[in-house]
Amino acid sequence: MAPKQEFVRAGPLPGGVVSAVGYRAVRPGREGTRPLHRGLPSPYLTLIFSLDGPVVSGFTPDQATGSDAISTDVVVGGLHQSPAYVVQPDDETGIQLALHPLAARALLGVPAAELTGQLVTHGPDVLGRGAADLRCRLTEATDWDTRFAALADYLEKQLATHGDRPRPRPEVAEAWTWLARHRGAGTLRGLAAHVALSERRLSTLFRAETGATPKQAARLMRFEHAKAGIVRATAAGDGPDLARTAAACGYYDHSHLVRDFHQYTDLSPTAWLAEECRNIQAGGHRNGGG
Incomplete structure (x- = not known):
């Protein structure tokens, strides 16, 4: 049976969000080693809320599939200059945001430069417990409109929280x-x-x-x-x-x-x-x- 994939783009979101896309993929009947997806460098920061389980990744294919793989349900990624290798599970659902690097202070509370030197950062380490709470709300929601509304509300609160940060x-x-x-x-x-x-x-x-x-x-x-x-x-x-x-x-x-x-x-x-x-x-x- 052929894989089923769905991509739903959110409307405009506040605070330097370039785009937000909800995704769902179902890959039935696969056997053996799970394939890898290449997460490519771009001029934007990455924020992912994974709703089916952690995103498992690495700097190399061996790391992504090995014992030192990086695994987190909320991904924050800075600018990088080489691909990230991401394990593709049989089923995955989530929301991926592309963030303008100069919006990092207002949305994440830190400059984008603080995210470099590592492939990804565990989201709550940067965003606090609110990111984990949002992920739970997104997981419990049953449609994309509800998820995107919860995401917009969260982003507005982030902007209010960090409104006094230096620009x-x-x-x-x-x-x-x-x-x-x-x-x-x-x-x-x-x-x-x-x-x-x-x-x-x-x-x-x-x-x-x-x-x-x-x-x-x-x-x-x-x-x-x-x-x-x-x-x-x-x-x-x-x-x-x-x-x-x-x-x-x-x-x-x-x-x-x-x-x-x-x-x-x-x-x-x-x-x-x-x-x-x-x-x-x-x-x-x-x-x-x-």
Whole structure:
């Protein structure tokens, strides 16, 4: 029997939530080792409330399937530069949010930089007991509208709780806006001139807030834009033109796009598409701001 997958996108949510998608997958009749899903780097933070059991993951396939796997029901993930490997259970239900890194202080109570250096963080360690309580409410709810309403209420309370936290420096906020406007294709020199800081000073401030350098953030944005274009072409039944995509997204050439795919997915673009074809057809990649 073929797997059944459902993806339901929430309406606008408060506080720098780029997207929120409810998901459910049922994979009947599988035997043997559970396959792994690649959680790809993106310009956004990740918040997952898993409703069927813990998310089990690792930096490598061996870690994800071994005794030192990372397991948590509420996942908080910072910006990272390589894929995370996630065990796919037979049945899974949850809500995954993409959060703007500069909203981390207001929603999570810490700057995004504090989430770097580890694959994921146990949600209640960052968010407190309220995150575990919300997960229980989401698990007990019987429809997506009720779950999304509970999530919106929780986010509003988080914003009220952390409303007096210092905001990111305006130079960093403007730098992120500039990079996003250029979809990662601008230069560090042009960015530094735009915010009237030296390249070194800007890089220091930017990394202290987000956990990534401007160059790393730009690469993530450029890759996200390219991947979104490839996904759209695939969903429409067209074969993606990688050379044209590379040129449209500001890559120097086709080989640089392939290089980024290898870094961020551990696969070539063609191999990644083959692996993700079913998810793309089901709408599983309509997440984030790509």
